[in-house]
Amino acid sequence: MKAAVLHAYDEKLSSDTFVHYEDVPDPKIEKATDVIVRIGGAGVCRTDLHVVEGIWRSKVDVTLPYIMGHENAGWVEEVGSAVTGFKVGDPVICHPLVTSGHCLACRRGDDMHATDSKFPGINTNGGYAQYLLTGERSLIKLPKSLAPKDVAPYTDAGLTAYRAAKKASRHLLPGQYVVVIGAGGLGHIGIQVLAALCAAEIIVVDRAETGLALAKECGAHHLVRADGGEVDSVMALTGGRGAEAVIDFVGEGDAVAKGLAMTANGGFYYIVGYGGKIDLPTIDMITSEKTIVGNLVGTYPELVELMALADRGLVHLATKEYRLRDANEALHDLHHGRIRGRAVLIP
Amino acid sequence: MKAAVLHAYDEKLSSDTFVHYEDVPDPKIEKATDVIVRIGGAGVCRTDLHVVEGIWRSKVDVTLPYIMGHENAGWVEEVGSAVTGFKVGDPVICHPLVTSGHCLACRRGDDMHATDSKFPGINTNGGYAQYLLTGERSLIKLPKSLAPKDVAPYTDAGLTAYRAAKKASRHLLPGQYVVVIGAGGLGHIGIQVLAALCAAEIIVVDRAETGLALAKECGAHHLVRADGGEVDSVMALTGGRGAEAVIDFVGEGDAVAKGLAMTANGGFYYIVGYGGKIDLPTIDMITSEKTIVGNLVGTYPELVELMALADRGLVHLATKEYRLRDANEALHDLHHGRIRGRAVLIP
């Protein structure tokens, strides 16, 4: 099959060619619960750039060359002998983790903390390809309203944004405020999820007018340009208290310090984006009683929930399509901020 | 009345005399809801040392000279015209905040986040004195089993430890682990509260053998000497996962980084002690999905709950008594680690 393969890290992202479009062997069914999916679309994620940079080398065990792509949807191509819930041709979206379901985390509903899992596109071959090897437990059948290429980025960008926004929605009350920092691939979904799941007023902070325009379409109530005065702006909007929840989809540069400064006493700062540092005196956590919440991708049931929102039109994904052979173009466009919403590679 | 008064900050804590024992005017009833309490005992807190150092100058609005002492208990001496729930002579313990009860935080049960409050001993005169001005809403009547001088430190040291331990107990399950860092004035209460409120196994980390011995008396299941290898020790005890909750009563030096390292993926790091910094890459919060929880003193109902534990003998406070005139000795003993449990000043 054809795939876009990563052969070498590029710490400064200075090369024109991050991945090579080439022929590789087809994946094969190995276990009775395995499934091979024909890719309909694979989302392009900032994490893929971080993988190219080599940031993930110390976090996961993977050797080059391998195939990136952890946001996948398509059609069932082949099933293992024990697979009973899916048949060839079924349109499916793939939860990013492949688990056995036996560990205590899975049993408690926290499958993204499974002790025995694979993460295609991160620590094994992913979906920048024609076919993907995954497992039955990872699949969700798509309703007719949703085409694979249009929903692929929900599996990670969408699901991560959904999980963080859902956590915040559990404590946000009418009359309270939530700040979303960054209205990009994840942020623009987070805004829509917040609008669907709670009645807090949504303030969006972004550096770019295009981001703010997208935020407005997504349901933001207040737009703040990140021009240096964003903390003051949020304080003014919230009567000086700050926001009861801040969801930071940037997580680098001064976003972290500013995000924490915008958080009300007793409030929650959700960190989703990464690349930067959290750096503050412990006394500031004591006197303010703030909470800093790390956020991973969501669970399988949360992806089902997100699909329910998408099916009802409550969440819409802004995508830009590229041919798989043009993966490098997509990665560079993402790197240089030229994508509104999310890039999707189509084999 | 007599009081131990702070006249000047001492950033290096190098002086022999932090406070001066001298005559000051008696406090007076000002509002109909005011109450004057004759002090039975006033706890000596590490925060008092931090006040002397001037660390709190930027956090609160107070001018010297003033009287420290935010852990107070005694007997009602005089009540304002609107006070109906207490009469002269009642033995009482004082919640550290004085509030009107009108703001939304108080209405929601989060009175320690009140927008209109005073904090005697922090931002107004406290209990290193014969008498204290407080309010009716701050008082809890003591059962006969509890003498004011024996319980005074519950109001801040105890209440803060209780709140953090209670938060952790809400998610700790049998088969899981909780680490307590620091078995001092707060920590030794936190251990007892954990033992009363949940069935997780309690691991205590302390630099001193005396701390570990006190921890054992308090119900710790595993003792770890903080000699450099404490992260490895905790990992070994927890089967390599780390602890589902870590409560850090130290909050300075390498305790913070080590505390975070001991926390299991998906787990909670509760920061209570202060003086140091939190400093970590955002990616570490993402991949681990940890949560960092700031902790302030507890609410009035939480002090009632803690008194219920004390009344039933489920929590016991280790104290060392000093005469009020010997406040400097108590402060120095605390500074140099010579106190087991908590010092209490008795007028």
Add this chain to the structure above:
Amino acid sequence: MKAAVLHAYDEKLSSDTFVHYEDVPDPKIEKATDVIVRIGGAGVCRTDLHVVEGIWRSKVDVTLPYIMGHENAGWVEEVGSAVTGFKVGDPVICHPLVTSGHCLACRRGDDMHATDSKFPGINTNGGYAQYLLTGERSLIKLPKSLAPKDVAPYTDAGLTAYRAAKKASRHLLPGQYVVVIGAGGLGHIGIQVLAALCAAEIIVVDRAETGLALAKECGAHHLVRADGGEVDSVMALTGGRGAEAVIDFVGEGDAVAKGLAMTANGGFYYIVGYGGKIDLPTIDMITSEKTIVGNLVGTYPELVELMALADRGLVHLATKEYRLRDANEALHDLHHGRIRGRAVLIP
């Protein structure tokens, strides 16, 4: 002042004249925290009919004659000496309970379970009058967008519906269902609150087409006529599982048994309306693991939250205005199902 006074119970609601419009003494400030409100509007509630029937005689301690009316809003007319947060002329809405704020329930944010409270219109004189005696702690200042007569029914009908809907919204997930039984004075608000606070699909069951039409305006996704087959209809809509939450605003006749039957295994049946009985074998609770939740009026902070929704236009109250002198007409119209939304008496 003028008031509509209840002089005698009428168990069968057979009289033309439930209350008498007559002159009574003005209320007087008694305590320093008292406030007298000039009534702008007083809601007419099914509970008022139940009071007339004498159903509440065994529940509360009140002697006739007295003035009903527990849904009140207006303007501050006079304040006690200790009142600092309000001044004469302020437009206000009145939380239905008058509390001191000293008991543990109030301290924990559950003020509607206060151990020391009055409930004007239920156990002391209410707002079917020109003036009402209440307390400072019960008042919320109205934003300019909201007129007293238009919001008065929020204080009980709205607040009770809000509390039940908010409880349900805390566990309802996308892809799940909530049933609202009864789209009347409370139900039509409950529907709007659910639409604002969660993304579950809302099924409304009502006997009347006018109720279903109002439900649709309020945001219901599915309408079911209560014609005997409503359990089957809900089962069909929910894929045979039943609804994860059922909020029963009727609570009498067969609504209760049907409401429980519509509830999914592991789901929640919220009972708000009353007059009927819960009657089921304990084995049915065991095998289904359902939960039956009783619902009282909401707290003061919840009324603040509801006002935030109203101020932003997310909840709208359907009202029908009557002059105070026409209180009997309003009560009879309610009794005979002739009111869309809520009747309000205007002095």
Add this chain to the structure above:
Amino acid sequence: MKAAVLHAYDEKLSSDTFVHYEDVPDPKIEKATDVIVRIGGAGVCRTDLHVVEGIWRSKVDVTLPYIMGHENAGWVEEVGSAVTGFKVGDPVICHPLVTSGHCLACRRGDDMHATDSKFPGINTNGGYAQYLLTGERSLIKLPKSLAPKDVAPYTDAGLTAYRAAKKASRHLLPGQYVVVIGAGGLGHIGIQVLAALCAAEIIVVDRAETGLALAKECGAHHLVRADGGEVDSVMALTGGRGAEAVIDFVGEGDAVAKGLAMTANGGFYYIVGYGGKIDLPTIDMITSEKTIVGNLVGTYPELVELMALADRGLVHLATKEYRLRDANEALHDLHHGRIRGRAVLIP
């Protein structure tokens, strides 16, 4: 193999011979994930009496003859081809449900609400036998401290009591009260779990002195003889408020009405036992804002948690051993209240 087989229902439990000890075919591995367990002990449950009475006929689909016994532990005898986590000879305890783990309930951690499950001993052959057919997902490996015959009743009696007690422990605070009605096979475990998981004061109500004596050993703080005045006794113990939680392990006769009457306003009544009825006016649920919670057996992770408590000696099971051939004697002893704790059948 030998088994004690149910051939006919006996609605009045009037026969001497409920089950017949006889030869039946051995169970066979059918699916790749199947496991056959050699029974070390099978608990005898009041539900078995209810099965004999025919109460469950309308609830589950089973045809006679079949083998009862849903509380099983033993050693792995044979494993299917896909089983990787267990090997022949492993000592195991069996979660009562056999599930595939694919439905949304399992994914969310609520496996006892699985849409595709079997319940050996209830709707398919159980463990009153030498061998049991179950599935890999149902097994928990036992630590060396625990022998199969000593822990078998934890799988249902213990697990159901654990789940109800755990739910209550999530909201019970120091200074509050919990009532346990019935200190039998389930109740005596519930008491120990409450003592381990929270610091509420435990009041136990039982008709028999032997039950109260067992309750005291298990950690009850207050004992109340169920002699007609138990509601008054509980009210007196709780200062007139009632208990914040009542766990009713009886669920028939007047236990239900009395249990509800003992529950504090805003409190929770947990129904575990069955056979009787819930019968109360809806108004009583409204004015009290009580919650009635149905309770099924716990989840697989909850059985792991319970085993952790047992392993640490925090919960101890009182058992009485019978040979499998004496199953009728065990059932009759249970029926006539002659068992302290729980009967266990040993092949």
